[in-house]
Amino acid sequence: MSATSLPISNVGAASMEMSSAKLWRAYATEIKFECLRAMRAPAFSIPFLLLPIVLYVLFGVLLAGNMSHGDPTVAKIMFVNWAVFGVMGPGMFGFGMFVATEREQGLMTLKRALPMPYGANLMAKLVMTTLFALIVVLTLIAAAVAIGHPGLSVSQYFGITLLDVAGSLPFGAIGLFIGTRASGKSAPAFANLAYLPFMHLGGLFYPLPKSVQPLEFISPAFYLDKLGLWLVGAPNMDRLANNIGPSSHGGPLLYATVLVTITTLFTAMSIRRLARVG
Amino acid sequence: MNRESLAELSGVKKRYGAINALDGFDLEVRPGELLAVLGPNGAGKSTAISLLLGLREPDAGTARLFRKSPLQIEVRRRIGVMMQEVTLAGELKVREHIELIASYYPEPLAIEEVLRLTNTTALADRPYGKLSGGQKRQAQFALAMCGKPALLFLDEPTVGLDIQARTVMWAALRQLIHDGCSIVLTTHYLEEAEALADRVVVIAKGKAVTSGTVAEMRAIVGRKHITCSTSLAPNIVAAWPGVQSVNRDRERLEITASDADAVVRRLVESAADFSGLEVRSAGLAEAFTELTQTHTDQEVAS
Numbered sequence: 001m002s003a004t005s006l007p008i009s010n011v012g013a014a015s016m017e018m019s020s021a022k023l024w025r026a027y028a029t030e031i032k033f034e035c036l037r038a039m040r041a042p043a044f045s046i047p048f049l050l051l052p053i054v055l056y057v058l059f060g061v062l063l064a065g066n067m068s069h070g071d072p073t074v075a076k077i078m079f080v081n082w083a084v085f086g087v088m089g090p091g092m093f094g095f096g097m098f099v100a101t102e103r104e105q106g107l108m109t110l111k112r113a114l115p116m117p118y119g120a121n122l123m124a125k126l127v128m129t130t131l132f133a134l135i136v137v138l139t140l141i142a143a144a145v146a147i148g149h150p151g152l153s154v155s156q157y158f159g160i161t162l163l164d165v166a167g168s169l170p171f172g173a174i175g176l177f178i179g180t181r182a183s184g185k186s187a188p189a190f191a192n193l194a195y196l197p198f199m200h201l202g203g204l205f206y207p208l209p210k211s212v213q214p215l216e217f218i219s220p221a222f223y224l225d226k227l228g229l230w231l232v233g234a235p236n237m238d239r240l241a242n243n244i245g246p247s248s249h250g251g252p253l254l255y256a257t258v259l260v261t262i263t264t265l266f267t268a269m270s271i272r273r274l275a276r277v278g
Numbered sequence: 279m280n281r282e283s284l285a286e287l288s289g290v291k292k293r294y295g296a297i298n299a300l301d302g303f304d305l306e307v308r309p310g311e312l313l314a315v316l317g318p319n320g321a322g323k324s325t326a327i328s329l330l331l332g333l334r335e336p337d338a339g340t341a342r343l344f345r346k347s348p349l350q351i352e353v354r355r356r357i358g359v360m361m362q363e364v365t366l367a368g369e370l371k372v373r374e375h376i377e378l379i380a381s382y383y384p385e386p387l388a389i390e391e392v393l394r395l396t397n398t399t400a401l402a403d404r405p406y407g408k409l410s411g412g413q414k415r416q417a418q419f420a421l422a423m424c425g426k427p428a429l430l431f432l433d434e435p436t437v438g439l440d441i442q443a444r445t446v447m448w449a450a451l452r453q454l455i456h457d458g459c460s461i462v463l464t465t466h467y468l469e470e471a472e473a474l475a476d477r478v479v480v481i482a483k484g485k486a487v488t489s490g491t492v493a494e495m496r497a498i499v500g501r502k503h504i505t506c507s508t509s510l511a512p513n514i515v516a517a518w519p520g521v522q523s524v525n526r527d528r529e530r531l532e533i534t535a536s537d538a539d540a541v542v543r544r545l546v547e548s549a550a551d552f553s554g555l556e557v558r559s560a561g562l563a564e565a566f567t568e569l570t571q572t573h574t575d576q577e578v579a580s
Contacts, residue, residue: 040370113328115355
């Protein structure tokens, strides 16, 4: 052990105010390490960064392209649907898994005892999941431009990027809600319990049979998908399968309102829970 | 409220359902001291610490850090914390964890300085998840002190450390105290309290049983240990006045006595052969066991 004196002089004399520059730096540091940590966690980064692009190319471009003989409407729908699929995972699991694990492992408690700036850990997770969502959408756009030929304009790609990055938030809010209630081990299972029905009922992969269609309203993916299709001017799969044009009932405003409501509701419930129970 | 105290619990009560975790508990941390909080599992140690850290609020009484509510982030910028059961993100390196925690404080130590002082330079670039249990504790200690705290809370800091790592941590703690930091330490290793503490608070069933210096604690109990090699039968010695218990460990007899002088006199008078006579004060371990035991007995009696 070093015999050098610790530079802990003026103990208690120093000002305990943080300059706003230092405060911002603390938030930025939290964000930086949250992202780094998620990138380095193979169980998170591999499925959620690689899987969307692999599945999109395989099913959305090659398989669907073959079956539809290169129908541009199908190409558009495929692109929009797989982009929705791509941003669901980081949101739900990024919050669900990490929050549950950190609660269970006492890290949330430690950070409450430490002078962590208010909400820094949740804000860092928010930035991390939106960053992951952004990467997913950008890789899908790159693949679409290179081989998918959905024939979208630059502004449509831009719109889809903004929409789907923001669209990861309702999934993040639901993931957070799961994370504040489930244990670290059960959180991925509970997240899947929501993720899988959301995915399938969202009508992302195949036209839903009529009997199941009323259930699609419970899936946030359904609303996000509808918004995306509205942006690119394509019908959803059910309507395409039945040869009818873009939906006339409901509208982008309604879909957006539903998604904002889901986000607000689940975030509020989660924060309440975290403040009370930790 | 004492102007001098850095942290104070006064008359705090805390219940969890039917369990009285703290029942009118007082605690005061003075500048520049190392205060050891001792008590059996479930005595209320962790609850007391969590009240001081603002993690829980007392049902009655007050918890104060630097004369303010521990819920205020400004006062928590003057403390460092090492908790017992925390798992940090395994994907981040030790150096990165220090950088993160240090960013919470207005004037933290430089990372290299923290690594050097806690002897963790060799661990700096290893992912936290790949460290051994003892190395994780060392890293957590580095995190506790990286913000240059005036008051350090350490919950069982040396659990899982090998002797060398523990010696390093003890030296760092002594250095911190020397430089004006105050420390609150809970521990199961009673020799740790003996080696480091200025004051000891013994807690049992949510109440402070006693507090004082390590020497005062021993004086309160006043037991002595006498050991010697002898052929005397334990049951004979056990009947002598002042003897509380006798054990035989191979040829050596271990006697616990309230009056060591009387026992030694008797040993000489008995004309039995004996060699290697040793008399020493009871360790804090015994003092502690006795104190909590007595407290429990009194409660049962009342």
